[in-house]
Amino acid sequence: xxxxxxxxxxxxxxxxxxxxxxxxxxKDGGSGSDDASQKWDPNGIVTMxxxxxxxxxxxxxxxxxxxxxxxxxxxAQLVDYDESGKIVMENAESxxxxxxxxxxxxxxxxxxxxxxxxxxxxxxxxxxxxxAATKNNQxxxxxxxxxxxxxxxxxxKGAPKAETMSGLKVVDDKTFTIELSTTLPYFEYKLAxxxxxxxxxxxxxxxxxxxxxxxxxxxxxxxxxxxxxxxEVAKYDKYKGDNAAQNGGxxxxxxxxxxxxxxxxxxxxxxxxxxxxxxxxxxxxxxxGDRAVNKPFSAITTIGIAYYSKQWKDVDPKVIQGLSMAIDxxxxxxxxxxxxxxxxxxxxxxxxxxxxxxxAGDITTFDPAKAKALIKEGGGxxxxxxxxxYNTDGGHKDWVDAVCNSIRQATGVDxxxxxxxxxxADLKARDAKQVKSIYxxxxxxxxxxxxxxxxxxxxxxAAGNQGGYSNKDxxxxxxxxxxxxxxxxxxxxxxxxxxxxxxxxPSIPLWYYNVNGGHSNNVSTVEFGQDGSPIYNTIKVKATx
Amino acid sequence: MGRYVARRLLQMIPVFLGTTFLIFYxxxxxxxxxxxxxxxxKAADPAQVAALRHQYGLDLPLWHQYWDYLVKLxxxxxxxxxxxxxxxxxxxxxxxxxxxxxxVAFVIExxxxxxxxxxxxxxxxxxxxxxxxxFTLLVxxxxxxxxxxxLREVFATNLGWVTPSVQDDTNFxxxxxxxxxxxxxxxAYVARLSRTSIVENLRADYMRxxxxxxxxxxxxxxxxxxxxxxxxxxxxxxxxLGALMGGAIVTEGIFNVQGVGNLLYQGLTRREGATVVGxxxxxxxxxxxxxxxxxxxxxxxxPRIRYA
Numbered sequence: 001x002x003x004x005x006x007x008x009x010x011x012x013x014x015x016x017x018x019x020x021x022x023x024x025x026x027k028d029g030g031s032g033s034d035d036a037s038q039k040w041d042p043n044g045i046v047t048m049x050x051x052x053x054x055x056x057x058x059x060x061x062x063x064x065x066x067x068x069x070x071x072x073x074x075x076a077q078l079v080d081y082d083e084s085g086k087i088v089m090e091n092a093e094s095x096x097x098x099x100x101x102x103x104x105x106x107x108x109x110x111x112x113x114x115x116x117x118x119x120x121x122x123x124x125x126x127x128x129x130x131x132a133a134t135k136n137n138q139x140x141x142x143x144x145x146x147x148x149x150x151x152x153x154x155x156x157k158g159a160p161k162a163e164t165m166s167g168l169k170v171v172d173d174k175t176f177t178i179e180l181s182t183t184l185p186y187f188e189y190k191l192a193x194x195x196x197x198x199x200x201x202x203x204x205x206x207x208x209x210x211x212x213x214x215x216x217x218x219x220x221x222x223x224x225x226x227x228x229x230x231x232e233v234a235k236y237d238k239y240k241g242d243n244a245a246q247n248g249g250x251x252x253x254x255x256x257x258x259x260x261x262x263x264x265x266x267x268x269x270x271x272x273x274x275x276x277x278x279x280x281x282x283x284x285x286x287x288x289g290d291r292a293v294n295k296p297f298s299a300i301t302t303i304g305i306a307y308y309s310k311q312w313k314d315v316d317p318k319v320i321q322g323l324s325m326a327i328d329x330x331x332x333x334x335x336x337x338x339x340x341x342x343x344x345x346x347x348x349x350x351x352x353x354x355x356x357x358x359x360a361g362d363i364t365t366f367d368p369a370k371a372k373a374l375i376k377e378g379g380g381x382x383x384x385x386x387x388x389x390y391n392t393d394g395g396h397k398d399w400v401d402a403v404c405n406s407i408r409q410a411t412g413v414d415x416x417x418x419x420x421x422x423x424x425a426d427l428k429a430r431d432a433k434q435v436k437s438i439y440x441x442x443x444x445x446x447x448x449x450x451x452x453x454x455x456x457x458x459x460x461x462a463a464g465n466q467g468g469y470s471n472k473d474x475x476x477x478x479x480x481x482x483x484x485x486x487x488x489x490x491x492x493x494x495x496x497x498x499x500x501x502x503x504x505x506p507s508i509p510l511w512y513y514n515v516n517g518g519h520s521n522n523v524s525t526v527e528f529g530q531d532g533s534p535i536y537n538t539i540k541v542k543a544t545x
Numbered sequence: 546m547g548r549y550v551a552r553r554l555l556q557m558i559p560v561f562l563g564t565t566f567l568i569f570y571x572x573x574x575x576x577x578x579x580x581x582x583x584x585x586x587k588a589a590d591p592a593q594v595a596a597l598r599h600q601y602g603l604d605l606p607l608w609h610q611y612w613d614y615l616v617k618l619x620x621x622x623x624x625x626x627x628x629x630x631x632x633x634x635x636x637x638x639x640x641x642x643x644x645x646x647x648x649v650a651f652v653i654e655x656x657x658x659x660x661x662x663x664x665x666x667x668x669x670x671x672x673x674x675x676x677x678x679x680f681t682l683l684v685x686x687x688x689x690x691x692x693x694x695x696l697r698e699v700f701a702t703n704l705g706w707v708t709p710s711v712q713d714d715t716n717f718x719x720x721x722x723x724x725x726x727x728x729x730x731x732x733a734y735v736a737r738l739s740r741t742s743i744v745e746n747l748r749a750d751y752m753r754x755x756x757x758x759x760x761x762x763x764x765x766x767x768x769x770x771x772x773x774x775x776x777x778x779x780x781x782x783x784x785x786l787g788a789l790m791g792g793a794i795v796t797e798g799i800f801n802v803q804g805v806g807n808l809l810y811q812g813l814t815r816r817e818g819a820t821v822v823g824x825x826x827x828x829x830x831x832x833x834x835x836x837x838x839x840x841x842x843x844x845x846x847x848p849r850i851r852y853a
Contacts (some may be wrong), residue, residue: 028575063585227635228803255706257798259799264708264709
């Protein structure tokens with residue numbers, strides 16, 4: 001009881017300190033932009049709008065952004081990637097392979113977990129084996145499915161046959177090898193995902209407690225989690241990597257709505273938001289000035305075709321090409337979406353290795369005449385009517401209506417929205433293959449290689465393939481790309497595969513997502529990563545004096 | 546009196562069972578699989594989904610799930626969310642927050658509401674009365690969220706008197722603004738109700754008697770008039786306490802209070818039966834207990850009302 005009380009006082013003190021910072025910062029901002037004379041406080045605390053993580057903070061169990069924001073700050077991965085999508089080493093000294101099937105990982109010297117124990121090859125191998133086992137119920141377990149022996153520890157049905165994956169071998173303290181079940185030239189890129197975090201010995205004694213207070217190897221160490229209020233992380237002084245924190249720590253503050261966090265941001269009571277309330281989207285850039293962020297990240301909105309449905313079963317792809325050309329992306333993104341989306345020209349999002357501008361050719365350009373001709377050539381839309389399924393709780397209605405209008409006016413095909421009450425209901429219809437016509441869909445990168453937007457979404461039977469699209473030529477191309485000897489070759493082959501999609505149209509690309517956020521007057525150098533979340537370690541906090 | 550209370554308490558059991566089962570059934574009937582939805586747009590892992598469904602008993606028939614829930618509830622175990630966190634933990638955070646907000650709102654509602662009502666009632670048809678009537682009409686007709694946004698914009702963003710959102714819900718001064726917003730609607734009803742009641746009772750025989758006896762005005766109004774006029778107001782206040790707790794969802798969202806409304810909303814969107822039923826169960830109990838208290842208060846206000 002006493003402990004809880006004193007903890008509250010600490011939090012209170014932190015808030016008071018922040019409020020003081022806020023006042024000072026506001027005045028500084030008014031006096032002009034003399035950045036050179038501006039002093040930075042290396043121990044300043046950044047506050048970030050967040051929410052209550054859904055799952056315990058175990059690296060392989062966290063999927064939604066609230067939890068992964070924290071995990072990302074507390075854990076460092078073997079590798080990381082820069083803004084161009086190029087890989088850089090972090091905890092790993094090197095990751096090498098000769099055949100894209102067996103990878104040898106060498107770790108850097110001197111890395112420690114926040115509890116002082118060293119990060120060794122075993123920390124990785126044991127962690128991955130634990131994460132992959134069915135009985136540990138880790139939501140992201142399937143990420144380990146590339147590794148040889150995964151099916152033994154995580155069978156689709158029945159009891160597991162083994163405790164560990166045969167593909168993982170510890171060579172010595174600093175070296176281990178990963179053998180995959182098939183070649184995968186871009187496997188190294190997947191390693192940047194937080195799922196592949198190492199875990200300290202103490203984790204296994206009580207995984208549940210570790211999920212409440214994670215011990216990682218990253219630039220920040222976990223301080224405390226006040227449920228429904230905030231999560232606090234502080235700079236870890238012994239961090240050995242290149243991403244050392246330039247601030248004293250981050251407080252992830254719980255907000256019930258983007259409206260509330262945005263109001264706090266505008267009065268400098270909060271430093272960073274990565275979500276602007278819908279009502280403020282049209283004018284947040286004016287409100288915040290150069291503190292507003294509107295920048296593409298690697299995610300895409302598409303319209304999926306329910307290929308299993310009666311309507312589309314035997315349709316000529318020309319019809320779908322025609323529908324695609326009937327959508328005026330430029331106008332819709334500019335007006336309905338307030339200029340906060342970028343029209344898509346292909347199926348792979350920007351910022352991903354292998355992204356090519358205009359991969360879809362001219363089928364993403366608005367051309368009513370050609371659209372009409374293509375649909376006619378392809379034998380017309382069966383029933384001359386389509387419906388776009390979407391979830392009403394996601395703010396999609398406006399653009400779905402706009403897309404429908406565009407299609408109706410350009411081609412005369414009747415188009416209506418098929419609203420599902422919420423995302424749950426929408427997902428259910430998609431999973432059960434009950435989508436009547438076409439549906440809203442989206443994808444945020446898992447790893448910055450074009451394969452993630454192609455094979456994982458449109459490969460026959462791929463986990464992310466919800467439309468039932470299946471094309472032999474495309475499958476053959478991806479198979480070839482996965483068998484490539486080098487990463488460059490694989491990426492190139494995937495580029496060809498993307499270009500080939502024009503002929504079969506697995507979906508209609510609409511636009512790339514932008515991160516819409518902002519920061520307060522108290523901080524600067526706020527950058528957002530390709531996954532759409534802020535990069536914490538580079539944020540600088542203004543000194544109060 | 547004792548028998549009356551016992552009978553009322555026994556009546557609570559079927560009401561309690563009925564409401565919890567209805568809520569349980571309704572959450573169950575909503576479309577969408579909560580376990581599958583943990584994966585969102587990404588493809589779920591069938592082995593993991595099956596394992597989790599089994600762990601949370603979702604593969605059992607509805608009656609079996611409800612039975613298991615009741616058995617746990619008897620042991621004061623509200624179950625856990627689908628991510629393994631006990632529901633009682635989240636409720637232990639949400640209820641105190643909402644309770645504090647409700648208390649602030651309730652105090653504002655009682656003090657301001659009855660105060661304005663008495664003021665208007667005693668000066669019926671005069672300027673003050675008209676002012677109160679116009680003010681309450683205005684408050685009733687403005688939707689809560691409009692009022693919330695306007696007040697926040699003025700007092701927090703522009704004037705900077707208060708923080709735009711509640712940073713710490715144990716700090717009562719931060720709860721004043723959301724408390725006021727939450728109280729406004731009921732405040733207007735309370736004011737109008739007590740006004741009407743007072744205007745009516747001013748003409749009552751016992752009032753004339755009291756005045757004729759030469760009692761001081763303070764005693765006439767304070768004891769004779771107020772006591773009789775407050776019965777309808779207390780009825781309203783009693784049920785309103787429950788409504789405030791459950792209905793704070795809009796205000797809590799706007800002012801960032803991590804309370805019951807927010808918990809309930811999240812529980813529903815995530816299809817977490819345990820959370821929703823748990824929260825509703827407690828709210829139902831609050832309703833039942835306050836309405837019992839209201840009924841008992843009648844006897845205090847009017848000795849002619851007795852309970853056999």
